[in-house]
Amino acid sequence: MGKLNFKVDKNKCIGCGRCISDCSCDVLERDENGLPKVVDDAEERCMKCQHCFAICPTGAISIFGKNPDKSLKTFKIQSPEAVLNLMQSRKSIRKFKQENLNRNTLNELKNMLPWIPTGCNNHSLAFTFIEDIESMKKFKNETYKKIAEMINENPNTETAQQMKVLLDSYNSGRDRVFRNAPHALIVSSPVDAPCADIDPVIALSYFELYAQSLGVGTLWCGLLYRCWKSTPAIVDELKLPNGYKPVYAMLFGVPDVKYERITQPEKYKIMSYGTVFTKLKSFVKDCEKSLINFVK
Ligand SMILES: Cc1cc2nc3c(=O)[nH]c(=O)nc-3n(C[C@H](O)[C@H](O)[C@H](O)COP(=O)(O)O)c2cc1C
Incomplete structure (x- = not known):
């Protein structure tokens, strides 16, 4: 049976x-019975x-002990227009209701994650x-606190000047990094994963579209990325597994804004x-044809 636990129901x-020809790693072949x-x-x-x-x-x-009868069946998308409309009507949300997302929606979002593709199917x-x-408030305060410490330690660097703009904005009541979002998702990769910098971005793209289909607003958070690049101490707050680095982040929550039309x-x-x-x-063929007709 081996490590893969590969089993064929002979009946x-x-x-x-098809299983043999679709295997991209040439792991399967026919036995003496085909x-x-x-x-x-x-x-x-x-x-x-x-x-x-x-x-x-x-x-x-069956492979890895998975029972095919327990898999959902695939089906043809009935309305590609609806999928296109979802993509076209997705907007960056920068105004969120100050409420937590309901548990079921959060769980639905989490349950989708295993189907996100990763390079070499690394899945890590x-x-x-x-x-x-509450947790968002804590993370936000820690982020700005660490940015302030970084600026105090190296006040004259270009990075410190850029971060000071964000910090000053926050201190005057405008949270440009987190946009008062109630939630965030930070995706991290093992530093040595084959597609360490790409997989998390793909993951967030999947997350974003599914979230918006559930009525959840999202915002790519490039500014948080800039914060943790300038102030690596922020990353400690995330308590990532050993050997992991954060790659990108997305804010999300119930939108407090509605878009009426597609851009x-x-x-x-x-x-x-x-x-x-x-x-x-x-063109050459057409010329040949005309020439033949002309000669005729
Ligand atoms: C990689 C990436 C990072 C972004 N970072 C931020 C950000 O930090 N803050 C922000 O307000 N918008 C951010 N955005 C949103 C873009 O400004 C937005 O996608 C663009 O203006 C188009 O608007 P739309 O997404 O509503 O179509 C980011 C978008 C992407 C794709």
Whole structure:
């Protein structure tokens, strides 16, 4: 059975081989009866993606002890328009109701996290939730306190000057970093993860869209990122597991603002590699055709 605990239900397997051909790490092959089996000594290269488990049309495969009958079935998205509308109507929220999110919504958000993709399926992200207004106040006070200490220690640096702008703003009643959000999510990676700086950003993108679908407002918090870059002592407050670094943060909570229509943003540059060449080829073909017709 081995480390992967890979099992095939012989009564259900139809020998289609989809599990074998979809394995990106070539971990599976056919046995003498045409059923899938783990290649000798290949266990170590399994990425634990469970593609074999997911693709099986009859639910014949179990891996890591997972029971296919306990998986939800996939279904075709009925309304791509609704998904597009969700993406288009997402806005940065900077005004939040001063109330905690209800527990169920918070749990729904947490329950979505395992499906976030990570490079090499590394799956080692750490998610630090600030779950209530009181904890947020504490974290906010500690952040600004540590920024003040950093400025006192090195008052003449450019970083200190920049942070002083944020601190002065906070002291005069305008919290530009946290925007009075009741909650925050900070995503951290092991420093040696294959995609340490990318995975957390993908995670927050998933989180943001799902949150907004649940009526929860979000704000990417680049300023908190700048704070902890300038004042690493802030990171101690998060009590991350050993070897982890915080990568990015998002504020969230019940929005105290409603947007009525979708914006009409500037377009990004969209390039099509190879198009010029393809067009040139069809132009040459057209010329050839005209020439042949002309000669005829
Ligand atoms: C990586 C990133 C970091 C951001 N950091 C902040 C921030 O610290 N404070 C803030 O008010 N907005 C922040 N924003 C929000 C942007 O200003 C916002 O996305 C942009 O103005 C477009 O508005 P929209 O998100 O409502 O479409 C950030 C956005 C991104 C993508």
